[in-house]
Amino acid sequence: NQRYALIDLCLNPPRMKKCPTESSRHELLQCLLQSDGATPLACDLSKFSLSGVREQWWVASSRLPSSPASAITAARTLLESTCKTILEECRQIPDDSGNLHKLFKQVCVTLDLKTGRDMPKSVNEVMSGLISLANGLAAISNEAGDRHGKAEGLRLENVTVASLFVHAAGIAAFFLTQVHFDRKYIQ
Numbered sequence: 001n002q003r004y005a006l007i008d009l010c011l012n013p014p015r016m017k018k019c020p021t022e023s024s025r026h027e028l029l030q031c032l033l034q035s036d037g038a039t040p041l042a043c044d045l046s047k048f049s050l051s052g053v054r055e056q057w058w059v060a061s062s063r064l065p066s067s068p069a070s071a072i073t074a075a076r077t078l079l080e081s082t083c084k085t086i087l088e089e090c091r092q093i094p095d096d097s098g099n100l101h102k103l104f105k106q107v108c109v110t111l112d113l114k115t116g117r118d119m120p121k122s123v124n125e126v127m128s129g130l131i132s133l134a135n136g137l138a139a140i141s142n143e144a145g146d147r148h149g150k151a152e153g154l155r156l157e158n159v160t161v162a163s164l165f166v167h168a169a170g171i172a173a174f175f176l177t178q179v180h181f182d183r184k185y186i187q
Contacts, residue, residue: 057170068162
């Protein structure tokens with residue numbers, strides 16, 4: 001967690017009077033990553049950060065009390081934009097069909113997040129759960145989110161249910177981002 005926090009500080013420093021210069025932060029990032037075995041040549045800056053994911057997660061959760069449907073939409077957007085950004089940084093063309101399940105599976109393949117006989121049962125269960133989360137989030141955002149502007153249909157008023165989806169999407173986005181950074185900076 002400290003390594004992720006330092007990477008975040010180097011990539012997206014807070015606004016402060018005596019903030020290190022961009023070149024100093026880049027140098028610090030190189031030193032930090034070299035301690036993990038990354039060469040300076042592998043140290044290209046990311047388009048997004050763990051703090052950015054946390055920020056968007058907070059935006060989604062802040063909508064819960066006033067509009068559970070809006071929170072669901074923000075959660076889906078968080079997961080979709082995280083997946084698309086990772087794919088673009090990995091030089092992959094993101095699935096643009098609007099199918100969150102396909103997009104999520106594409107990211108799992110790109111990040112080499114495998115399931116199957118070669119993996120421990122517990123890892124398979126968690127990865128299957130993440131895939132189920134993407135499917136469930138897509139379904140509920142289509143049915144009850146506010147992105148389609150349906151005149152009639154399911155209205156989500158239950159903050160607890162919306163909260164489950166918001167926080168599960170936040171955890172999934174954060175996990176994918178951590179795996180992406182680990183692959184990018186440590187390999």
